[in-house]
Amino acid sequence: MIKRPSSIKEETAFDLDGDHGPAVLTVTEISALMKRIVEEEFGRVRVQGEISGFKRAASGHLYFKLKDDKAVLDGICWRGTAERLGVSPEDGMEVVVAGRLTTYPARSNYQIVVDSLAIAGEGALLKLLEDRRKKLAAEGLFDLEAKKDLPFLPDVIGVVTSESGAVFRDILHRLDDRFPRHVLLWPVTVQGKNAATEITAAINGFNALGKKSKVPRPDVLIVARGGGSLEDLMAFNEESVVRAAYASTIPLISAVGHETDTTLIDFAADQRAPTPSAAAEMAVPVRADLITQVEDDGARLTGAVNRVVVDGRGRLDGLARGLPDLGRLVEDFIQRLDDWTERLGNAVRGGMHSRHVVLAGLAATIPKPQQRLKHAQSQLKREARALKAAGKSILGENRQALKQTSALMESYSYQRVLERGFVLVADGKDKPVVSVVNLSPGLDVTMRFHDGKAGATVNTINGGIRRRKKKPPAKRKPDPGDDPQGSLL
Numbered sequence: 001m002i003k004r005p006s007s008i009k010e011e012t013a014f015d016l017d018g019d020h021g022p023a024v025l026t027v028t029e030i031s032a033l034m035k036r037i038v039e040e041e042f043g044r045v046r047v048q049g050e051i052s053g054f055k056r057a058a059s060g061h062l063y064f065k066l067k068d069d070k071a072v073l074d075g076i077c078w079r080g081t082a083e084r085l086g087v088s089p090e091d092g093m094e095v096v097v098a099g100r101l102t103t104y105p106a107r108s109n110y111q112i113v114v115d116s117l118a119i120a121g122e123g124a125l126l127k128l129l130e131d132r133r134k135k136l137a138a139e140g141l142f143d144l145e146a147k148k149d150l151p152f153l154p155d156v157i158g159v160v161t162s163e164s165g166a167v168f169r170d171i172l173h174r175l176d177d178r179f180p181r182h183v184l185l186w187p188v189t190v191q192g193k194n195a196a197t198e199i200t201a202a203i204n205g206f207n208a209l210g211k212k213s214k215v216p217r218p219d220v221l222i223v224a225r226g227g228g229s230l231e232d233l234m235a236f237n238e239e240s241v242v243r244a245a246y247a248s249t250i251p252l253i254s255a256v257g258h259e260t261d262t263t264l265i266d267f268a269a270d271q272r273a274p275t276p277s278a279a280a281e282m283a284v285p286v287r288a289d290l291i292t293q294v295e296d297d298g299a300r301l302t303g304a305v306n307r308v309v310v311d312g313r314g315r316l317d318g319l320a321r322g323l324p325d326l327g328r329l330v331e332d333f334i335q336r337l338d339d340w341t342e343r344l345g346n347a348v349r350g351g352m353h354s355r356h357v358v359l360a361g362l363a364a365t366i367p368k369p370q371q372r373l374k375h376a377q378s379q380l381k382r383e384a385r386a387l388k389a390a391g392k393s394i395l396g397e398n399r400q401a402l403k404q405t406s407a408l409m410e411s412y413s414y415q416r417v418l419e420r421g422f423v424l425v426a427d428g429k430d431k432p433v434v435s436v437v438n439l440s441p442g443l444d445v446t447m448r449f450h451d452g453k454a455g456a457t458v459n460t461i462n463g464g465i466r467r468r469k470k471k472p473p474a475k476r477k478p479d480p481g482d483d484p485q486g487s488l489l
Contacts, residue, residue, distance in 0.1 A: 031105035038110055042101040047073060047112060048120050051093045056082075064089060066097065066112070074104070074111035084193055085117050088238065093128055094120040125230055129237055133264055136239070141246040142267040148251045150271060150282065151219045156182045157283055158218030158250070160202040163187035167224050167276045174280035179287040184218055190225035195235035199223065203244040203252070220283050221248065223265060224255040224276040236263040245269050255279035418450035436461050 025033075049066030056062055060079030065072050075097060077085070089095065099114040119125045136142065157175070161167045168185060175181055186205060188198035209217040223245065225236070235241065236256045245252050245268040254265045259274035266272040273279035410416065418424065425433045426446045433439060443458045 028105070031103070031108070035103040035105065039100070039102050044099065045101050045112070046096060046098045048094070048096045049073065051075075051089055051095060052091055054089055054091050062089060062114075066095075074109055075099075075114055076111055077114040077117070081115050087117055087119060087234070089117060090128075092131070096120045119231075125234075129264065132237065132239065133267065136242055136264065137267070141242060146246065148270045150251045150253070153179070153285065154181060154219030154283060156184060156216045156218045158184045158186065158206045158221045160186050160188055160199060160206075160221065160223045161225055161276070162190050165190070165226060167226050170277050171222065171224065171280045174277045175284060178281065179284040179290075181284055182216070184215065191228065191232045191235055196238035196241050199235060200238075200240040200244045203241075203248055207248050207250055218250055221250050221252045222255060222273075222276070222279045222283060223252060223269070224273075224279055225257065226276070227258040227261060233257055233261060233263050236265045241265055242268045253279045253282055415450060418448070424448040436463055 047066055049068050052065050052067055054062070054064040060082060062075075062077040062082050064075050066075050067073070077089075087093075087095070096118050097112065097114045098116045099112045101110065101112050103110045119128065140146070159168060159171055161171075163185060172183060175183065184206075186202040188202050189195045190199075203221065203223065206218055206221055209215055211217065223236075225233075233256060236254075242264045245254065245265050251270045253271045253273055254263070254269035255273040255276040255278065256263045256265060271282055273282055414424065424447070426448065427433055427438070428444055430446065433445065439445070439458050439461055441458055441461065445456055445458060447454045447456055
């Protein structure tokens with residue numbers, strides 16, 4: 001019997017031949033011992049390295065490698081932990097991870113199960129941001145051609161920031177001082193693991209509002225937060241936030257941090273404000289300045305109109321003095337108009353008289369309608385009398401022809417034939433018998449005379465030839481000796 005060692009260091013067991021030496025272990029046993037030793041010896045550790053071979057499985061788990069210039073360590077982050085990470089891992093990122101060191105027996109390697117992840121140092125973080133900026137710039141997210149103009153005086157302003165900070169109060173105060181507007185707040189967390197997700201949802205949520213929404217759609221958006229460290233402002237450097245700002249159909253002003261702070265959302269926004277208060281100043285003009293400008297412009301416009309009227313009146317008076325007397329200019333035209341009116345009247349009357357004369361001459365040549373009507377009536381009476389006489393003659397001729405035809409038809413009727421001594425013989429179905437072929441001895445028949453009917457029975461039949469139907473020729477049975485293909489002999 002082989003004694004199993006309780007530790008990898010135990011070497012007092014006997015081998016299979018009974019000699020003193022190391023014990024024989026299975027692969028599973030040695031893997032379990034290694035796993036236990038590694039987990040008990042190291043426990044939870046923190047490791048710094050560069051991420052490579054990063055991939056996100058369909059299950060949501062993260063797999064990657066941590067490397068430096070001399071070694072590589074496998075890393076894994078379960079889905080539940082990955083959702084709580086404040087940083088989105090990617091290849092080339094220098095990070096510090098914390099977790100439990102263990103082994104993976106199926107591949108005979110060791111790995112770290114990560115429960116937290118942070119970027120290692122400000123230099124690595126800046127490099128990450130620079131690489132991300134170049135990537136997004138290459139996609140056109142920062143192009144000036146895509147920038148939208150801000151409205152001159154928006155009715156509704158949407159603000160994306162924390163409701164507990166002083167940023168929102170500063171924006172409201174600045175708007176009240178300049179030009180009070182209707183303000184909608186979409187509260188979000190501005191730092192931490194959920195900040196980027198909430199900011200992205202807020203920008204997209206404002207853009208999703210339509211004309212028929214219960215909440216009015218903003219005319220301009222302000223995304224703001226106060227100052228902080230580079231790590232504090234990381235949410236505004238996430239790709240999801242930058243892409244949401246670029247895709248916003250509502251003009252967007254970014255006001256993140258202080259004047260010296262720069263985030264990637266500043267490049268994608270339509271306008272960048274150095275502070276949240278400055279964003280409010282960009283969003284609306286100063287109401288008092290507008291009123292003063294309107295009053296000044298109104299006074300200047302009134303003065304300009306008065307000057308134009310005075311100058312026009314002076315020029316009109318000067319031109320009027322150079323014009324002749326209108327009464328004298330009109331006198332000649334009035335006299336000409338009277339002359340032409342008189343001449344026109346005479347011409348109309350003369351033309352009407354000449355046309356009356358011509359019309360009277362034409363009327364004399366046209367016979368009177370009464371005379372033409374009387375002549376037509378007389379002619380119609382003559383033609384009617386002739387037509388009536390012709391109709392009577394034709395009718396008499398047709399009546400005589402009809403009488404002759406009727407007498408001829410009457411003489412040829414079967415009733416007159418019967419009166420001359422002929423008899424009509426019919427069978428039991430009252431069908432005429434036209435030949436003795438249709439008779440048979442003992443058949444009851446009916447004889448029709450001109451004055452009545454009589455029944456009779458056929459006793460004898462003389463004459464008549466009954467035609468027999470010809471039977472079709474019978475088909476000849478084929479001879480077994482016949483060849484269907486024929487013979488050439």
